[in-house]
Amino acid sequence: MNFDAETYETIENYLTGKLQGTPRSDFEQRLQTDKGLAEEVAIHEKLYEQMAIKTVLASAEANAFQDKLNNALTQHKQKNAQTTIRKLNWKPLAIAASISLLIGFFFLQNGSTDSLTLYNDYAKHETLALVSKGAENYDFSEITAAYQKDQYELTDEKIRMALQELPQNHPHLFSLKLTQGICRLELDKVDEAKRIFQRLSQTDHLDAPKADWYLVLTYLKQGNTELAKQVIDKAFAAGHGYKAKEMREIKAAL
C-alpha cells in the first residue's frame, strides 16, 4: 500500500499530538474505516516507540544503569562464593544430618508419605484416543502410537507439529496440549508442564478438571505438597469429580 507525503505528515502530526480539533476527529473517523491507513499508523507508532527505546539505550543514563547492573552481578557472585565456602565447611555435619534424616524417614515412613512416591503411585496416565475430526482430517495415529509406547520426546515433537497445523478451535486442541503437558512432566521438564496445566486449568473447557489433576501430580513431583493440597482443595470446592477418590487419598497421605 502506498501513501503520499501529505498522508505521512498527517500521520506524524496525529501521533505527535499536533493534529487537533476537527482534523483530528476526521482522521480518527477515517482510521475506523480505512484498514490500510490504520496499519500505516500502527507501523509509524511502532517506529517511534522503537526509536525511543534505542535512544534510551544509547543514553548516558543507560550507561550508568549498565554499571549498576555490573556491580550487582559482581556482588551477587561474591555472595555466592562465600556461601559455597560456608557450605563446604559444613559438609561433614550436613552429611551426618542427612543420614539421621534418612534414618528418621525409615522409622516414620508409616506416618508420612514421600511426595515423589505418591507421584509414582498415581501417575498412571490415561490412554490417548484422538479421532480425526474437522475439515483438516488430521492423522493423529503417529501421536497416539508414540504416546502408547511411552515415547514422550517423540510425542511432544509430533504434538508440536500438529498444533502448528491445526486451527485454534480444533476439538482436540485441549487433549493435545494436556498430553504435551504429560510428556513434559515425564521428561522432567516440570516447570514447562506446570505452565501448561495451569493454563489449561484456567479454561472453561469440560476437561479442565483433568488439568487440575495433572497439576497435583506436577506439584507432587516437584515435592511441593502444600501447592498440591491447595489444588486438591480447589478441585473439591469446585465440585469436580475427576479423580476425586485419588485426590482424597493423596490428601490423606499428605
Added chain:
Amino acid sequence: MQKHPNEYYIAGIASGNSVVLLEIYDAFLPLVKKFVQKENGSITDAEDVFNQALMQLYARLKTKHIDIKSTFEGYLFTTCKNLWRRELNKKSKMRVTNDEVLEHKVITTEDDDAIFEEEAQWELFEEKFQALSDNCKNVLKLHLQKLSAREIMGKLNYASETTVRQRIFKCKSSLIKKIRSDVRFKNHVL
C-alpha cells in the same frame, strides 16, 4: 502500605536502585542460569542474557508503561528465555522457525505472549532499519527522535527543509515497504 512485589522490582529498575538490583540478581539469576545451562549455554551466557533482559526492561520502562499481568519473576524469566533462544538461533544461523513460535504460544501465559510479540517486532523493525542506507538511517533516526526538518537540515547539511522532508518521506516509505513485505509483519505487528 506495602508495595506489590511487581511494583517494587519495577520501581527499583526504573530508578536504578542498587539494593533492589542486587535482590533481583540474588533471587532470579539462579533460575535463568539453570535454564541456559540446560539449553547448551554457559554461566556467562546466562549472566549476559540476564543483564540484557534487565537493560531491555529498563529502556522499555523509560519509554512506556509496562503492564505485568503475571509475576515479575515470570516476566523476567520469559524475557531471558526468549533472548537465549534467539541467541541460539543466531549462533546456529537459523531463523526463528514457526515451530518455536508455536512452542512459546502453547506453553506460555498471557504475559509471555506479549513479551514474545514485542521481541519479534523489535527484531523485525531493527533488521529492516539496519538494511537501509547510512544516509537514510541518519535522517530517520533524527526524525524519529522528533527533531524538526530545520534541525535535521542543520545537523546533516541539507540545502533546504523541503529536501529534508522529501528525504524523510523516501526513507520512511522504503523502511515501511521492507517491513510490510516480510512474512513476520502479519504475525507480529498487526
